[in-house]
Amino acid sequence: MGEPGTKEVISLEELEAAGMGRTGRKHLLSILVENKPGVLSRVTGLFARRGFNIDTLAVGPTDDPSLSRITLTLDGALHPIDQVTKQLHKLINVLKIRDLEPDETLARELALFKISADGAQRAEITQLVEIFRGKIVDVNRRAMVVEITGTQDKIEAFERLVRPFGLVEMARTGEIAISRGRGET
Amino acid sequence: MRAVDALMECLKAEGVDVVFGIPGGANLPTYDAFYEAGIRHILVRHEAGGGHAAEGYAKASGRVGVSLGTSGPGATNLVTPICDAMMDSVPVVFITGQVRTELLGTDGFQEADILGITMPIVKHSFMIQHPLEIPRTIHEAFHVARSGRPGPVVVDIPVDLSRVDIEYEPAGEVHLPGYQPTTEGNQKQIRLAAKAMVGARRPVLYVGGGVVNANASAELTELALADRLPVTCTLMGLGAFPAPHPQWLGMLGMHGTRTANYAMDEADLICAIGARFDDRITGKLSEFAPRAKFIHIDVDPAEISKNVPAHIPIVGDAKNILPRLLNEYRALEPDTSRLDGWWERIDGWRRQHPLGYEDSADAEIKPQRLVQALYEATGGDAVVTSDVGQHQMWAAQYYHFNAPRNWINSGGLGTMGFGLPAAMGAAVARPDDTVICIAGDGSVQMNMQELATCAENGIPIKVFVMNNGYLGMVRQWQELFWDKRYSQVDMGRWPDFVKLAEAHGATGMRFTEKSTLVDDIKTALATDGPVLVDVRVTREENTYPMIPAGAAARDMVG
Structure with missing residues (x-):
C-alpha cells in the first residue's frame, strides 16, 4: 500500500x-x-x-x-x-x-445465566446445572438464575445447552488466572 | 510552609535554575511562591512557546526542562510540546494547575482532563491527590523524566491542594517499584556484538538521538575510530559524531546522502545505537538493508525488533555499553584491512554523488547557500535550531554538526513552530554560545510571539527565516507526486517580517543578495539582542536527494 x-x-x-x-x-x-x-x-x-x-x-x-x-x-x-x-x-x-501459557495456567470465570423456566423445563435445567457443577441461585415461577464457574469453554458449553430453553440474560466476569506450581504468577 | 513553597524547594533541590510558563487562575498559588523563590521564571507569550523553550533548554543542556501552565487552555496548549518531547525523548517536567478538587469532573471553569488528554503521549503523569504528595511526586517526576529513555512527565496540581500548609521534609530516595530501567547491557551480548563486528566486511554504525541523550558521543567516536568504521547519523543523531570527518557518511534516510543510504543498502552488518528504525530512515521496510544483520543497542527494550528484527539486541545505556563494546572489539584484534574494499566502494559513491545543488547565476540566494553561509559565518560552532520542512532538511544536510547538543529540531513529531521558542530555551541554557534558528516562513509564524519574550528578557537569538513564500515541503510533494496541483501552499506576500520583528522589540533585517551573504550574516550575529532576518530565497527549490515515498534506499532521486 x-x-x-x-x-x-x-x-x-x-x-x-x-x-x-x-x-x-x-x-x-x-x-x-x-x-x-x-x-x-x-x-x-x-x-x-x-x-x-x-x-x-x-x-x-x-x-x-x-x-x-x-x-x-x-x-x-x-x-x-x-x-x-x-x-x-x-x-x-x-x-x-x-x-500466560495455557498448559501452565489455571483460568476460571464465573457466569450468571437467567433462563426462562416453566415448571416442565425446570427439572431438565436442574439436571444440566448438576452436570456442570453449577448452582441455582434464584428461582421463581417463570425463570431461574444459575451460577456456573469454570473455564471459558465450559461456560460456553453451558450457554449452548441452555439457549434453547430461552436464555433471558447472561453476565460473565471475564477470566481470572493463576499459574500452576509453587512459583508466583 | 504552603505546599507550593515546598514545590519551590523541590525544584531547587532538583537543580532547576529556570522555568518557562504563564500564570492563570489555577496556578496562582504557585506563582505567588515564585515571587520570592529565587528561581528564574521566564514569562512566555503562549504555553506552547514555553513548552518548546523547555525542550530547547533540555536538548541544549542535557538537564531537565520545566514548563508551567494553568488549568484548561493553559494545559491543552502544552499538548503539542508534550507530544513532541515524547517523540524525541526530551526530559521535560510539565506542571499544570487544575481546578479545585470539589470541581473535578463538573466542567468547572477552565477545567480540562489534562491527564486523560495526555495519557498516550507522556512517559508518565501524576495527579496530586493530597498536598503531602507534592514533594515526593516532584522528585519522582524529575527522576522519571531524566532516567532511562528520557521523556515528558506531567504533574497536575489542583489549586486547593497547593495552598495547604504542610510540614516539608526534603524527600529521600524515590520509590518506583514498577520503574527500573535497564542500563547496564548484557556482557555476553556485547561480546557477541564485538565478534559480529570483527567478522563484518561491510559494517555501518547507524547512530540516533539516543547517543546524544546518553552523552555518549565521545565513546561512540572512539569506537568508530578504533577501526575505521563508517558512521551515519539520523536527523536526531547529528552531532553525535563530529562532521565533517573521513569516516562520516552524512545523514541517512529520506533526505540523507546517497553515500549513507547506499552503504546501509549494501551493508552486511548494521550496528544501530540509540536509533529506532523510523519510517523516514527505512523507506520501504521490506527492502531496507536486505543484506544486513542487525545489532541493536537501545535503552528502551520496546524499541528492539519493533520495526526491524534485531539479531543481537543489547538493552542499556550507550554510555555504559560502548566502552565495553570497544574493549571486547579491541581484544579480538580486528584486521582493519578487511574494510579496504568497503571503503573503496564508499569513496566511489562519495565521488559520484556528493551533496550538491545548482547555484543561482545571479544574486538570488539559494536556500542551501544560506545554510552554507551560516556555517561559514559561525565557524560551525553555533547551536542551531530549526522548524520543520525543507529548511530543516537543508540545515541538516549543509550545516556540519561537529558536537552533540548543537542541533535542536523536532524530528519525531515534526512540529512546525518549534524552532524559535526552542532557540530561546537553548540560549537560556547556554548563554555563552551563539544560538541561531533556521526557520521557514510558514513555520516561524506558528510561534512568532516568543520573539517578544526574547526581547523582553534580552535573549539574543538570531532567527534566519528562509522565506520562499510557500509551505515548501508540501509544495515539493505536490510538485513531485500530485501533478503540480498546488493546493493551499502559497503563503502570499505577508507578513512583513522586518516590521514584525521590530514590533516585537527585535531587530529586523532583510537579505536578498548572495554575494554579501556571509558578511551580512556576521552583521546580524554581531547585533545585540534578538534579530530576525527575512532571507528571500529561491521560491521553488526542492530538497534533494530524496527517497520517494514508499521506495527503497537504492532508488533515491535528485
Whole structure:
C-alpha cells in the first residue's frame, strides 16, 4: 500500500488486507499493577491505541493491598502482542506482565445465566446445572438464575445447552488466572 | 510552609535554575511562591512557546526542562510540546494547575482532563491527590523524566491542594517499584556484538538521538575510530559524531546522502545505537538493508525488533555499553584491512554523488547557500535550531554538526513552530554560545510571539527565516507526486517580517543578495539582542536527494 503522501488511490481490499494478520491464538495476560486511580485507563489505552479489542477484563485486589491484578484476554497474532506487552512494561505503574501459557495456567470465570423456566423445563435445567457443577441461585415461577464457574469453554458449553430453553440474560466476569506450581504468577 | 513553597524547594533541590510558563487562575498559588523563590521564571507569550523553550533548554543542556501552565487552555496548549518531547525523548517536567478538587469532573471553569488528554503521549503523569504528595511526586517526576529513555512527565496540581500548609521534609530516595530501567547491557551480548563486528566486511554504525541523550558521543567516536568504521547519523543523531570527518557518511534516510543510504543498502552488518528504525530512515521496510544483520543497542527494550528484527539486541545505556563494546572489539584484534574494499566502494559513491545543488547565476540566494553561509559565518560552532520542512532538511544536510547538543529540531513529531521558542530555551541554557534558528516562513509564524519574550528578557537569538513564500515541503510533494496541483501552499506576500520583528522589540533585517551573504550574516550575529532576518530565497527549490515515498534506499532521486 502506498505511503500516505502519494496520490495513488487505495482500494478498500488493500486497506482490509493491510489490517490482516492480527487475529491469532487467544492470549491471557496477567498484569500486576499499582492500586492507584487511572492505572486501568493507562493499561487499556495501550490496547485501544493499537485497535486491539479486549475480549474479557477482570480487575481485583491481590494479597498485597497496594497492588491490583488485571487479567485480560484478547485475540492477536504473536508480534502485535509482543509489542503491546513491551509497551505495558514501560508503564510506570505496571510491575509485572505475564502472557500466560495455557498448559501452565489455571483460568476460571464465573457466569450468571437467567433462563426462562416453566415448571416442565425446570427439572431438565436442574439436571444440566448438576452436570456442570453449577448452582441455582434464584428461582421463581417463570425463570431461574444459575451460577456456573469454570473455564471459558465450559461456560460456553453451558450457554449452548441452555439457549434453547430461552436464555433471558447472561453476565460473565471475564477470566481470572493463576499459574500452576509453587512459583508466583 | 504552603505546599507550593515546598514545590519551590523541590525544584531547587532538583537543580532547576529556570522555568518557562504563564500564570492563570489555577496556578496562582504557585506563582505567588515564585515571587520570592529565587528561581528564574521566564514569562512566555503562549504555553506552547514555553513548552518548546523547555525542550530547547533540555536538548541544549542535557538537564531537565520545566514548563508551567494553568488549568484548561493553559494545559491543552502544552499538548503539542508534550507530544513532541515524547517523540524525541526530551526530559521535560510539565506542571499544570487544575481546578479545585470539589470541581473535578463538573466542567468547572477552565477545567480540562489534562491527564486523560495526555495519557498516550507522556512517559508518565501524576495527579496530586493530597498536598503531602507534592514533594515526593516532584522528585519522582524529575527522576522519571531524566532516567532511562528520557521523556515528558506531567504533574497536575489542583489549586486547593497547593495552598495547604504542610510540614516539608526534603524527600529521600524515590520509590518506583514498577520503574527500573535497564542500563547496564548484557556482557555476553556485547561480546557477541564485538565478534559480529570483527567478522563484518561491510559494517555501518547507524547512530540516533539516543547517543546524544546518553552523552555518549565521545565513546561512540572512539569506537568508530578504533577501526575505521563508517558512521551515519539520523536527523536526531547529528552531532553525535563530529562532521565533517573521513569516516562520516552524512545523514541517512529520506533526505540523507546517497553515500549513507547506499552503504546501509549494501551493508552486511548494521550496528544501530540509540536509533529506532523510523519510517523516514527505512523507506520501504521490506527492502531496507536486505543484506544486513542487525545489532541493536537501545535503552528502551520496546524499541528492539519493533520495526526491524534485531539479531543481537543489547538493552542499556550507550554510555555504559560502548566502552565495553570497544574493549571486547579491541581484544579480538580486528584486521582493519578487511574494510579496504568497503571503503573503496564508499569513496566511489562519495565521488559520484556528493551533496550538491545548482547555484543561482545571479544574486538570488539559494536556500542551501544560506545554510552554507551560516556555517561559514559561525565557524560551525553555533547551536542551531530549526522548524520543520525543507529548511530543516537543508540545515541538516549543509550545516556540519561537529558536537552533540548543537542541533535542536523536532524530528519525531515534526512540529512546525518549534524552532524559535526552542532557540530561546537553548540560549537560556547556554548563554555563552551563539544560538541561531533556521526557520521557514510558514513555520516561524506558528510561534512568532516568543520573539517578544526574547526581547523582553534580552535573549539574543538570531532567527534566519528562509522565506520562499510557500509551505515548501508540501509544495515539493505536490510538485513531485500530485501533478503540480498546488493546493493551499502559497503563503502570499505577508507578513512583513522586518516590521514584525521590530514590533516585537527585535531587530529586523532583510537579505536578498548572495554575494554579501556571509558578511551580512556576521552583521546580524554581531547585533545585540534578538534579530530576525527575512532571507528571500529561491521560491521553488526542492530538497534533494530524496527517497520517494514508499521506495527503497537504492532508488533515491535528485
